[in-house]
Amino acid sequence: MKGIEVGSSPDAQTTVIVEGSHSTSSTHEAGLSPAAVLRSVFREERFFLILSVFIGIFSGLAVVCFRFLIDWCRIYLLGSGAVLSPWRIVLAPTLAGLLIAVLVIHIFPQSRGSGVNQTKSALYIFNGHMSLRTAIGKFLTASIAIGSGHSLGPEDPSLQIGATLASVLGQRMRLSRDRMRLIAPVGAAAGLAAAFNAPISAVLFVIEEVIGRWTAGILGSVVLAAVSSVVVMRWFLGSESLFRIPSVELRRPSELIAYAILGIIGGLASVAFASGIGNLRPRCKALPQWTQYFQPAFAGLLIGIIALLGAPQVMGAGYEYIDEAMHGQFTWQFLAILAGLKIIATLLSFVSGTPGGMFAPTLFIGAMLGAAVGGAEHALLPHLHWSPGTYALVGMGVLFAGFLRAPMTSVFMVLEVSGNYSIIVPVIVANTFAYVISRALQPAAIFDVLTRQDGLELPSMEEQREENILRVEDAMRPHSGPILNADDVIEKALHVLRKSSSSALLVRLQPGGWGCLSREEVEKRVADGQGDATLGSVLEGQHIPSLHPDNPLDMALRYVDRWPLVPVVNRANLRKLEGVITQRDVLDRYRDFGGE
Amino acid sequence: MANESVHRDFSIYLRREPVLLALLSVLAVLATLAVGGLSRIFHAQQDALATRWSARGAADLKAQHFQDAATEFRTALLYARGDFNYELSLAQALLGLKRTGEAEAYLVNLWSQRPENGLVNLELARIAAGRGNMSQALRYYHNAIYAAWPGDQEAQEINARLELIHYLLSINAKTQAQSEMISLAANLDDDPAHQANLGALFMRAQDYEHALAAYRRSLDVAPHNAVALAGAGTAAYELGRYAMAQRYLQHALEEAPGDAQTAERLRVTELVLRLDPFRSQISVAQRNRNVIAAFVAAGQRLKSCQAAAGPLVSANSNADLQAEWDKLKPVMNASGLRGNPDLANTAMNLVYRIERRSNLGCEAPTDTDLALLLIAKLHEGN
Numbered sequence: 001m002k003g004i005e006v007g008s009s010p011d012a013q014t015t016v017i018v019e020g021s022h023s024t025s026s027t028h029e030a031g032l033s034p035a036a037v038l039r040s041v042f043r044e045e046r047f048f049l050i051l052s053v054f055i056g057i058f059s060g061l062a063v064v065c066f067r068f069l070i071d072w073c074r075i076y077l078l079g080s081g082a083v084l085s086p087w088r089i090v091l092a093p094t095l096a097g098l099l100i101a102v103l104v105i106h107i108f109p110q111s112r113g114s115g116v117n118q119t120k121s122a123l124y125i126f127n128g129h130m131s132l133r134t135a136i137g138k139f140l141t142a143s144i145a146i147g148s149g150h151s152l153g154p155e156d157p158s159l160q161i162g163a164t165l166a167s168v169l170g171q172r173m174r175l176s177r178d179r180m181r182l183i184a185p186v187g188a189a190a191g192l193a194a195a196f197n198a199p200i201s202a203v204l205f206v207i208e209e210v211i212g213r214w215t216a217g218i219l220g221s222v223v224l225a226a227v228s229s230v231v232v233m234r235w236f237l238g239s240e241s242l243f244r245i246p247s248v249e250l251r252r253p254s255e256l257i258a259y260a261i262l263g264i265i266g267g268l269a270s271v272a273f274a275s276g277i278g279n280l281r282p283r284c285k286a287l288p289q290w291t292q293y294f295q296p297a298f299a300g301l302l303i304g305i306i307a308l309l310g311a312p313q314v315m316g317a318g319y320e321y322i323d324e325a326m327h328g329q330f331t332w333q334f335l336a337i338l339a340g341l342k343i344i345a346t347l348l349s350f351v352s353g354t355p356g357g358m359f360a361p362t363l364f365i366g367a368m369l370g371a372a373v374g375g376a377e378h379a380l381l382p383h384l385h386w387s388p389g390t391y392a393l394v395g396m397g398v399l400f401a402g403f404l405r406a407p408m409t410s411v412f413m414v415l416e417v418s419g420n421y422s423i424i425v426p427v428i429v430a431n432t433f434a435y436v437i438s439r440a441l442q443p444a445a446i447f448d449v450l451t452r453q454d455g456l457e458l459p460s461m462e463e464q465r466e467e468n469i470l471r472v473e474d475a476m477r478p479h480s481g482p483i484l485n486a487d488d489v490i491e492k493a494l495h496v497l498r499k500s501s502s503s504a505l506l507v508r509l510q511p512g513g514w515g516c517l518s519r520e521e522v523e524k525r526v527a528d529g530q531g532d533a534t535l536g537s538v539l540e541g542q543h544i545p546s547l548h549p550d551n552p553l554d555m556a557l558r559y560v561d562r563w564p565l566v567p568v569v570n571r572a573n574l575r576k577l578e579g580v581i582t583q584r585d586v587l588d589r590y591r592d593f594g595g596e
Numbered sequence: 597m598a599n600e601s602v603h604r605d606f607s608i609y610l611r612r613e614p615v616l617l618a619l620l621s622v623l624a625v626l627a628t629l630a631v632g633g634l635s636r637i638f639h640a641q642q643d644a645l646a647t648r649w650s651a652r653g654a655a656d657l658k659a660q661h662f663q664d665a666a667t668e669f670r671t672a673l674l675y676a677r678g679d680f681n682y683e684l685s686l687a688q689a690l691l692g693l694k695r696t697g698e699a700e701a702y703l704v705n706l707w708s709q710r711p712e713n714g715l716v717n718l719e720l721a722r723i724a725a726g727r728g729n730m731s732q733a734l735r736y737y738h739n740a741i742y743a744a745w746p747g748d749q750e751a752q753e754i755n756a757r758l759e760l761i762h763y764l765l766s767i768n769a770k771t772q773a774q775s776e777m778i779s780l781a782a783n784l785d786d787d788p789a790h791q792a793n794l795g796a797l798f799m800r801a802q803d804y805e806h807a808l809a810a811y812r813r814s815l816d817v818a819p820h821n822a823v824a825l826a827g828a829g830t831a832a833y834e835l836g837r838y839a840m841a842q843r844y845l846q847h848a849l850e851e852a853p854g855d856a857q858t859a860e861r862l863r864v865t866e867l868v869l870r871l872d873p874f875r876s877q878i879s880v881a882q883r884n885r886n887v888i889a890a891f892v893a894a895g896q897r898l899k900s901c902q903a904a905a906g907p908l909v910s911a912n913s914n915a916d917l918q919a920e921w922d923k924l925k926p927v928m929n930a931s932g933l934r935g936n937p938d939l940a941n942t943a944m945n946l947v948y949r950i951e952r953r954s955n956l957g958c959e960a961p962t963d964t965d966l967a968l969l970l971i972a973k974l975h976e977g978n
Contacts, residue, residue, distance in 0.1 A: 047613050054620045061631045068638045080645050082671040173616060232628075236635045240678045244705055320674065327701040389701075 048179055052186050052221035053228045055169060059162035059190035060232025063154075066139055066161060066195075067237060070154055073147020074316065084315075089149070089307045093300025093315070096148030100141045100354055101293045108137020112353040115160030117451050119188045120210055120458045128167055128180030135164030141355040145296070149315035151303055151345035153360020155195040162191020162229065182218050185210045186225045193226035194233040196359075197241060201413040202226045208406050209447065212461040241417060243323035246389030248420045258384060259426040262373045262391065263398055263433025269369055270402025270434060271441045273343050273362075278442075278449045280351040285453075292353065299352035303345045313338055314345040317360035322367040322396075326389040330368075332375025339368035358446075362403050363396045370395015390426070393418050397427045402434035405445035405462055410435075472556050473549035475589035476568045476579035479506065483577070486510045486536030493522045493535060504564040507535045512574055513546075514567045515539035549578055553589060556581050646676035650685070657685055662692030680706060684715060696723055714743035718756055725763050733763060734772075754783065754790075761797055770801045777801060781810065788818035795827045799834075807831040822851035826858045833861055836974045838868045867967035873940060874975055884933040887940045890971075891928050893964045894947040895921050901958035917950050948972035 077092040078084055104111050110118070111134055122130045142157035166187025170180050185206050193202035203226050207214060211222075250256075284295055306314055313321040325335055346361040374391025378384050393414050400410035414427045444452070448460045481502030484493055486509045497505060497519050505522075507515040517535065525531070525538065547556055547568045559566045560583040570576040653668030669686035676682055683702050690699035700723050706716045721736030737760040745752035757780050764773035777797055784790050791814035798807030811828035814821060829844030845862040849855060869875065871893075873886035898918055924943055926932075933939050951968045955961060961969065 047617075050617060051620075054617075054624060057624050058627065061627050064631055065634060068634055071638070071642075075641075075645070080671070080675075081649070082667050082674065169620075173613075236631060238677065244701065246701055247704070320670075324698075327698045329695070329698050 047173075048175070048183075048221055049224060051169065051173060051175075051183075052224040055162070055166040055183070055187050056190040056193075056225035056228025056230075057232055058165050058169070059158075059187055059225065060194045060229035062139070062161050062165055063158045063191055063194035063229065064233055064236045066143060066154060066158060069139070069143040070147045073143050074149075077144075077148045078315070084307070084312055086308055089312065089315070090301065090304035093149040093304050094297050095300075096144050096150070097295075097297030097300035097352070097354065098293070100145055101296045103137065103141050104296075104353065104355065105292055108133060108141060110134040111137035111141050111355045113355075113454060114447060114450050115156040115158075115163070115188075115357065116209060116447055117454065117456070117458065118160055119163040119184050120447075120451070121456060122163065122167060122184040123181055123210065124458050125456070127177055128170060128175075128182070128184050130160075130164040130167035130184055132164060132168050135161045138355055142357075145349070145354045145356045146316055148300065149303060149307065150296075150300060150349040150354050150356060151314055151316070151318075151342060151361055152349050152354060152356025152358070153317045153363075154357065155192055155359035156357025157355065158191040158195035159188045159357075160191065162194070162225075163188040166190070166225070182211075182221070185218070186221045189222040190225035190229035194229040196413075197230060197233065197239070198413060198416045199223075199226040199230045200416050201409055204412050205406055205409040208409050209404075209461050212459065212464050241419075242319045243326060243417075245393070245418050245420070246326055246387060248387070248390045248393065248418055248423045249385075250390075250422060250426055251385045255385060256426060256429050258374070258377045259391075259394055259430045260433050261377065262370055262394060263430035264437060265373050266366065266369055266395060266398030266430065267402045267434035267437025267441075269339065269343070269365065270399055270438045273347070273365065273399075273403055274438070274442050274446045274449070276343065276347045277350055277446060278444075278453075280347060281450070282453055284351045284353070295352035296349075296354040299348035299354060302348050306341055306345055311338060311341050314342045318342070318364040319360065322364055322392065325367050325371045326392045328371075328388040330371070332372045332379065335368045335372035335375065339365050339372060342368065359404075362399045365403075366396035366399030367392040368395070370398065390423065393423060394426050394430050398430045398434040401431035402438040403446060405435065405438060405447075407431060407435045470553040470589060470593055471549065472547055472551045472553055472568055472581060473579075474593075475553055475556065475585045476549065476581045477585060479567070479577055479580040481505060481565070481580075483508060484535055486515075486534065486539070488535050489531065490522060490525050490533050490535065490538065491531040493517060494526050494531070497522055506565060506567055506577070506580070507539055508575065509539060509543060510536060513543040514569070515542055516544055516563045516565050516567075518564045546574055547581065553586060556586050560586055642675040645674075646672045646679065646682070649675070650679075650682050653682075653685060653689070657689055657692070660692060662689045665689035666693060680709065684713075684719075687719060691719065691722070696726065699723070711739070712744045714740050714745040714752055714756065717743050718759070721760075721763075730767065730769075734760075737763065750783070754780065757783075758793075758797075765797070765800050770803075773797075773801045774803050774806075777803070777806065781806065786813060786817055788814040788821055788824065790814075791817075792821060792824040792827060795824065795831070799827060799831060802834075804831045804834040808835065820851055822848050822855065825851060826855060829858065829865075830861060833865055836970070838865050838872075838970075838974075841865045842869060864963055864966050864970070867963055868970045868974075871964070871967050872971045872974070873944060874971075880934075881930070883940065884930055887933060887943050888928055888930070890947045890968055891921075891924070891943050893968060894950040895925070897954050897958070897961070897965050898950050901954045904959050914950075914953065917946070917953065920946050921950070944975075948975075 073096075077096060078088050110131060115138065118130065118134070122128050138157045138160050142152070142154065146152055146154055163184040164187065166183045167180075169187075170183035175183065188210055189202045189206040192205060193199040196202055203219075203222050206222055207219070211218060287295070303315060321338075324330065325338075330338070342361055342365045346358060346365070349356060350358060370391040370393070371388040373395070374386055374388060378386035396417075397410045397414040400413060401407050404410070410431050411424065411427050415421060415424060445460065445462045448458075448462070451458045482493075482496045482500050482505040484496065484505055484507050486507060488507075493505060493507075502519075504516055504518045507517060509515050515535070517539070525533070530538070544563050544566055545559060547559065547566055548571050549568055550571075556566065560581060564582065566581050567577055568579045568581055570578055649668045649672035653665045653672060656662075656665035656668060666686060666689040669682050669689055672682045673679060673686065683706055687699040687702040687706070690696075690702070700720070703716055703720050703723070706713065707720060710716065717736045717740035721733050721740055724730075724733035724736055737756065740756040741753050741760065743756075757776055761773050761776045761780065764770075764776060777794065780797075781794055784794060791810045795807045795810035795814060798804070798810055808828055808831035811824045811831060814824040815828060818824065825844050825848035829841045829848055832838070832841035832844060842862065842865045845858055845865060848858045849862060852858070871886055871890055873883045873890065878886075898914060898921060902914060902918070924939075924946060927936070927939060928943060933943075947968060948971075951961070951965055951972055954965070955969055
């Protein structure tokens, strides 16, 4: 049987034998009807997997169109050259801001805001339902905004477009409520993967920030959707990464100190960026309604002026400038200025309600800051090995960890983008510092801040990750009551119980396992004339499932109402009693935990 | 009844998932076709923009307007991401702007795509040479020589090797340069300019024999080439073949009468030929006259050297030579030389020693002194 996997499908009563690529079905032997075969093939979880591929394809196609539209907007609004005309620099984002405001206020009111949070809302509030109109609005307004030079990125809108397409497909397919809830994150992963050209990071981000938990059921769908969308995107747009990755190396372990400093500075910059958004956004929203028409235009005007004054790099997503920073085209002083100006430009764009994402600006700020810090360190300590590309890459991860507060995605994103595993140690060191500083100085993550500002109460993934889980060991107590063996008789049990204050006794069953009898039951059986019966015969088929000290306390809840006393046993030796737990113990522990 | 039930179940599923999936597949194909159409329009526009900007970049690169060229090639790359030729041109513009690090990043990336590309290897070799990284420079130069070149492959190979030779000569790696030149000579055609160029390179490597051969090959095809004539004359001069040198230099001067350097070399050559007492086909009387003239010139050289250096220095350094000269002086006449056949050799040995030592520590030699030095070199060991 080596190399052969046997799986059974209880619903369809079908056995599938898979050996390498060859698969046979014993359907005919089982005498199943074609309907049963179809039912088996299209069981919802399998159908969901197939659907995930389609979600990936459609999301990939939508993201490709989104990229086309952004480029067309840029060419027609800002011009086709790398050196922009001064008039266009000022007028394009300003006039585009006016148009966007009209579109957002009158036609697509849900288009502003974070796509991540809207996807989470679909998951936790709207049973997976998302509006196609919102996605169309996001598609159009974000294209105009990014194409005209607003400092925003295409990733978050792509994520939302993917999620909405998935939701619409799910609604048309009449999926169950459980599947509908999960379908938006599947589409979100597909959209993000296509926008980033990085399927692993997209999957991780959606798991880390949207779904918040690893489950086999959803993971397969998310991966399939992400991979298929990336395949589609690469088919139309090619497989080049967003920027050319320079050679990366860590020559001496002492260089990690330099990366730690980058982590600290990146953490502080993240806090400044997040605080800026957190403070300014509600103020802008609180301004009189008529100002909403002019806020994006005003933001565009200011960005245009910044560009006109010598920093056109802050306009748009800015990937081409990340590339240049990585290859040492800018001095470290100018890189630091660019990082600061990009924070301002992104703040202006985002708080004014202009639709667009913050992933690309985060990467831009991180890259500039990273290369600037590296350059400054090299200027101060000339013997330090200095590669702007390495610092820029690490800087991107630092901002991702500090600002978006997605620590795992931040590490894997840098690895996936760079394709170089030697960078992992600097990235982990720097990201850890940035994340810890950001956590300490800004308790709520940016997505949670935005959610609360929008009046929603979505689960915080960060809080979930760090939530203390109560375990059985937190509620169990040592057992002081009687323990009898399976071959002891009921009479003896009654005798022991009368001598003890305990209301129940544990029975060690043969060949293994535990049972439990209450004082009332023992007395009743003696009264019924079963005093000679052995405990083993009385408890036959009533084994208590094994509980271990490390099990979640939730698990104990399933048993404590069925047995008056539940044994907690050692994992290595199931006969060894670690303690016992009762319904009262569990409830007391939960009550105390609520007070903590 | 059972058949009806099966049929009903089947039809239900036909209305559901399989059909929906089939519809989705059709929709996906249609959407892909539609996006494919859009993609064609998009890419056509991108290609047109890339072509337009790269054409401007190429013109500016040719005119050595490197800043504009770099901007234009960057713009072209916005529309044709990863295009090999645009990236290469951008790297060249960046090199023109002395932004070597950035250019190198592009070139290394291009090299990883096409390690056989000649121009990429050549540019990387230049960067490595500029940084003084000889081993890397040699590796890239050799890659460039044996690489694939567009157009005239042979000419590009020769140019790459010529550049390598220039680099090796610039770092004084004459032996390696010589072996490259010998390889080059084997591949070079009879073009007189190429051969003259090769001769000049051999001259720089002080390989006068090969230099003379190259110049002569050049002169076989273009006998009136003044540069080749002067080069051949100089090579012959350095080899001590003064008669041949005189011939080539005279012709060179006939072709280019204003060439002061050749005229000077010819004058020294003629002096060597005139003063050399051991030249064949001269009479004994003439030989004796040459020996006496050389002896007198050496004495003058010694005196002027002593006068320039001062009494203390001269007393220590040239006193032995002066004593020898003084000792020989009474017999250094025609009758003395006739009476003692060894005297000529003894006197000329003294002359050689005086000229050599004076050349090390005294003022610049006169033409006669230079000629005597060359004669000393010519008859070294005799």
